[in-house]
Amino acid sequence: MTGTPTPAAVTTPCRVAVAGASGRMGRMLIEAIRASDDCVLAGALDIAASPAVGSDATAFLGHASGVAITADIAAGLKNADVLIDFTRPEGTLAHLAVCSQLGVKAVIGTTGFTDAQKAELDAYAQRTAIMFSPNMSVGVNVTLKLLQMAAKAMATGYDIEIIEAHHRHKVDAPSGTALKMGEVIAEALGRDLKDCAVYAREGVTGERDPSSIGFSAIRGGDIVGDHTVLFAGIGERIEVTHKSSSRATYAQGALRAVRFLKAHKTGMFDMFDVLGLH
Secondary structure, three states: OOOOOOOOOOOOOEEEEEEOOOOHHHHHHHHHHHHOOOEEEEEEEOOOOOOOOOOEOOHHHOOOOOOEEEOOHHHHHOOOOEEEEOOOHHHHHHHHHHHHHHOOEEEEOOOOOOHHHHHHHHHHOOOOEEEEOOOOOHHHHHHHHHHHHHHHHOOOOOEEEEEEEEOOOOOOOOOHHHHHHHHHHHHHOOOOHHHHEEOOOOOOOOOOOOOOEEEEEEEOOOOOEEEEEEEEOOOOEEEEEEEEOOOHHHHHHHHHHHHHHOOOOOEEEOHHHHHOOO
């Protein structure tokens, strides 16, 4: 005689709030959360001037979630376990101030932080768990690992240039991903990016400093995000390229980060932690 089967354990969905809920990335995140089987939308934030404030966060999908977009940070976070934020540095820091008070964890994809603002992020990470990465694409982070390996192998005799292209609406340059690539390469070479980065060339510049890492930024159309790192030597060159065709990859990476943070109460993490690439 067989016994009564034991019912499977019920997993409580992770309650996720999204900042910039009516923007392109915000909507992609909301759509990914809705399609997920282990996350649920619990809050939606936007700036007070947004015409979307007061509307249902999933109205653009033709569904009612019961979650209204709000400019009240505390109201938008009160039911959340984790906030996903791909907005602007000032907004992100305002959101984190409330997250740290409420015990809400945060997945941060915002770019353009100053060194002082990054120090503020580190301070908040002592009070809640934060996963901070300028790019949450799995492919981009694997690319970063490849660049780390390539830089160590080609430490001398190769000139390094980073070329990135994004849509016309992007407000910062170089992109956070390009800067991260530069940081990874510089660290692998034992350099500080602040000392060797070249962000602009015009006029008579003189010969290229062999220890420099150059950056070029292209803005146009609806390019989601292209990044190429060029290692140019004598008689050969290597190009490591990653191209994004959809923001969906960032949204899926953000959800992987949400799941990773479930096991952590405080601390600062990055996508290498999430993907086990360290």
